[in-house]
Amino acid sequence: MSGKYVNDYRQDLRLFRTTPKKVLLVVGLLAAIALPYLIQIQWTPPFGFPWKAWAKAINLALIWSIGAAAFNLLLGYTGQISTAHAAFLILGALTGAVLGEASAGLGWSFWLVLPLGGVVGAVIGALVGLPALRVRGLYLFMATLAVHFAAILGFKMYQVAQVGFTGVRYFPPEVPSFLHWLPFVTPDANGQFLIQGDFRWYFVLVPITLGCLLFMVNVLRSAEGRAFVAIRDNDVAASLLGINVARTKLLAFAVSSAMVTISGVLLSFFVTARSDESWSIEIILDVAIMTVVGGFSTIVGGVFGAFFFFMTPVLFNWIRDLPLFDRFTFIDTYGSQIDLAIFGVAIVLVLVFKPEGLAGVWEDTKRYFRTWPFRY
Amino acid sequence: MPLLETQGLTKVFGGLHAIDDLDLHIEEGEIVSVIGPNGAGKTTFFNLVSGMIQPDSGKILFEGIDLVGLAPHQILELGIARTFQNVRLFQNMTVLENAMVGQHARTRSGPIRAILRTPGFRAEEEAIRRKAEEALAFFGTRLIGYRLEQPAFVLSYANRRRLEIARAMATEPKLLLLDEPTAGMNPRETLELTELIARLRDEKGFTICLIEHDMRVVRGVSDRVICLDYGRKIAEGTYHEVATNERVIEAYLGTKAVEGV
Ligand SMILES: Nc1ncnc2c1ncn2[C@@H]1O[C@H](COP(=O)(O)OP(=O)(O)O)[C@@H](O)[C@H]1O
Ligand SMILES: [Mg+2]
Numbered sequence: 217m218s219g220k221y222v223n224d225y226r227q228d229l230r231l232f233r234t235t236p237k238k239v240l241l242v243v244g245l246l247a248a249i250a251l252p253y254l255i256q257i258q259w260t261p262p263f264g265f266p267w268k269a270w271a272k273a274i275n276l277a278l279i280w281s282i283g284a285a286a287f288n289l290l291l292g293y294t295g296q297i298s299t300a301h302a303a304f305l306i307l308g309a310l311t312g313a314v315l316g317e318a319s320a321g322l323g324w325s326f327w328l329v330l331p332l333g334g335v336v337g338a339v340i341g342a343l344v345g346l347p348a349l350r351v352r353g354l355y356l357f358m359a360t361l362a363v364h365f366a367a368i369l370g371f372k373m374y375q376v377a378q379v380g381f382t383g384v385r386y387f388p389p390e391v392p393s394f395l396h397w398l399p400f401v402t403p404d405a406n407g408q409f410l411i412q413g414d415f416r417w418y419f420v421l422v423p424i425t426l427g428c429l430l431f432m433v434n435v436l437r438s439a440e441g442r443a444f445v446a447i448r449d450n451d452v453a454a455s456l457l458g459i460n461v462a463r464t465k466l467l468a469f470a471v472s473s474a475m476v477t478i479s480g481v482l483l484s485f486f487v488t489a490r491s492d493e494s495w496s497i498e499i500i501l502d503v504a505i506m507t508v509v510g511g512f513s514t515i516v517g518g519v520f521g522a523f524f525f526f527m528t529p530v531l532f533n534w535i536r537d538l539p540l541f542d543r544f545t546f547i548d549t550y551g552s553q554i555d556l557a558i559f560g561v562a563i564v565l566v567l568v569f570k571p572e573g574l575a576g577v578w579e580d581t582k583r584y585f586r587t588w589p590f591r592y
Numbered sequence: 593m594p595l596l597e598t599q600g601l602t603k604v605f606g607g608l609h610a611i612d613d614l615d616l617h618i619e620e621g622e623i624v625s626v627i628g629p630n631g632a633g634k635t636t637f638f639n640l641v642s643g644m645i646q647p648d649s650g651k652i653l654f655e656g657i658d659l660v661g662l663a664p665h666q667i668l669e670l671g672i673a674r675t676f677q678n679v680r681l682f683q684n685m686t687v688l689e690n691a692m693v694g695q696h697a698r699t700r701s702g703p704i705r706a707i708l709r710t711p712g713f714r715a716e717e718e719a720i721r722r723k724a725e726e727a728l729a730f731f732g733t734r735l736i737g738y739r740l741e742q743p744a745f746v747l748s749y750a751n752r753r754r755l756e757i758a759r760a761m762a763t764e765p766k767l768l769l770l771d772e773p774t775a776g777m778n779p780r781e782t783l784e785l786t787e788l789i790a791r792l793r794d795e796k797g798f799t800i801c802l803i804e805h806d807m808r809v810v811r812g813v814s815d816r817v818i819c820l821d822y823g824r825k826i827a828e829g830t831y832h833e834v835a836t837n838e839r840v841i842e843a844y845l846g847t848k849a850v851e852g853v
Contacts, residue, residue, distance in 0.1 A: 431707055438706030438713070439692075439699045439720070446682050446693050453680035456642055458668035458697025458763060467703060513684075 308480015341473020383491025511573025694762025
């Protein structure tokens with residue numbers, strides 16, 4: 217139970233309804249703005265702590281937050297297990313490659329391709345969701361697995377036909393000209409307003425990620441969102457309460473897929489190169505790790521999970537380079553396997569001690585401060 | 593025109609006639625009890641009316657509209673809501689959210705307005721919540737206050753049954769189908785619910801059809817009683833007419849004697 221009883225539903229409808237929450241919001245925003253400036257500071261921390269490496273990890277985490285949260289919307293909220301999830305990342309990359317400023321693309325603006333990716337993702341997502349109307353559980357898992365390989369094939373066919381084996385290159389998008397007057401928008405050395413490098417991308421990714429997360433949160437805080445959970449908990453009762461189960465499932469697939477496709481467009485323009493080799497089946501596992509560790513059935517869980525996923529390796533890379541571990545050569549030999557093992561241990565720990573994941577830890581912390589100094 | 597009418601309704605499960613050429617009708621404003629031994633086809637009758645399963649033959653007319661072939665959510669939109677013999681709540685949702693889902697079919701906002709949080713959407717959400725709370729408040733203080741925010745799975749058995757009724761009420765139905773609403777309740781809770789069923793009709797104006805084993809409840813609330821056996825209607829009339837009917841007594845002998853006759 218929360219410490220505060222809400223009497224006025226109009227207040228309850230707002231996301232940040234109390235003054236402390238508003239203060240926290242402002243502080244959080246200021247910290248978010250300050251962060252990349254801090255990372256830019258020329259400074260060598262003790263023990264060679266990887267200061268700079270955070271920048272890229274944070275940007276990747278921002279992009280994947282969208283995908284992990286969207287996966288949660290589908291699996292955690294609606295109870296639909298889909299392995300086609302990562303396929304929409306590929307679809308986003310393909311949309312960017314075909315329409316955007318890429319190797320053989322049509323050269324449309326990034327700012328147009330991004331929302332278009334969402335539309336394409338929603339339509340194809342609803343189609344991919346069709347098997348969910350017939351099968352569920354493990355069968356749906358298998359049925360959607362085919363979509364992943366179809367997406368890789370699609371990307372490869374496009375790549376071979378249009379670009380060649382080197383893979384697709386994505387060119388840096390530009391800040392739209394109507395934003396050039398803003399004080400913090402400055403031209404680069406060539407007088408252009410290109411978005412490249414971790415610092416600039418960060419300021420593009422933060423608002424887009426927040427926008428996508430808010431989009432999902434708003435869907436979930438509505439009758440549609442209640443219908444998602446109703447279907448997960450008891451689809452028979454849901455249909456007998458007037459919920460069109462088929463339509464609602466397809467809506468969940470469409471919303472989730474649209475979000476992942478958008479993150480796919482972001483990812484390819486951020487990393488600037490993609491090929492058919494970029495998409496292993498492991499991506500599905502990665503998203504699953506983020507979702508479980510971050511916490512099921514919460515949008516913020518996806519964010520925690522993504523940050524955990526990208527920040528932990530940076531941390532452990534640093535730890536194993538410490539002089540302390542020089543004697544253990546196997547650590548260097550099996551670096552990535554050790555990372556995976558760490559994720560494995562983290563998942564087990566979460567499942568055993570905190571099934572609600574990092575989001576659950578976050579809730580506990582908030583509750584602790586809300587009810588402070590009274591413990592119960 | 594009766595509110596609900598079945599004509600030659602038949603449902604066969606692998607050779608077993610669960611519902612066999614059933615003709616019955618329910619008038620607007622009535623409270624009708626359906627009784628019969630276990631396996632008589634009572635729940636199957638509810639399943640057919642609510643669209644969970646399709647009949648093999650026959651018609652189900654609701655306000656003159658044939659329900660056969662319609663999806664459950666379409667039937668609910670027409671104004672038939674039900675509860676289940678084995679309670680089916682949304683376990684991980686709060687009490688309030690469960691009742692709010694009941695309002696789903698009466699909602700129009702859709703995903704776009706939800707994303708944009710338009711004033712219309714906010715007003716509608718508020719109305720949904722008010723109606724859900726209204727339905728919950730029908731059970732006195734049992735489901736409101738701090739309970740509103742409790743997940744359904746922590747509720748007592750009796751409260752789960754109450755919540756299921758509240759959720760069905762929140763759909764604003766014309767006809768309410770209650771499948772063994774007092775099953776598992778103690779005598780005091782049963783008495784309380786009996787009074788409530790009468791109030792549901794008198795104050796909320798629902799027409800009610802209930803399946804009930806407890807004959808005190810049946811006697812307490814029914815305008816009319818229908819007895820099924822092997823999917824067929826074997827008796828119909830006032831409580832006394834049915835309770836003293838020889839075929840009814842015979843049907844119950846060897847299974848469960850009619851209590852309180
Ligand atoms: N889905 C089903 N599949 C097969 N048989 C069923 C099904 N539903 C009910 N039956 C059978 O139909 C008969 C009537 O069941 P039911 O309507 O549940 O009886 P009750 O009057 O006790 O509610 C029983 O013999 C039951 O086994
Ligand atoms: Mg039954």
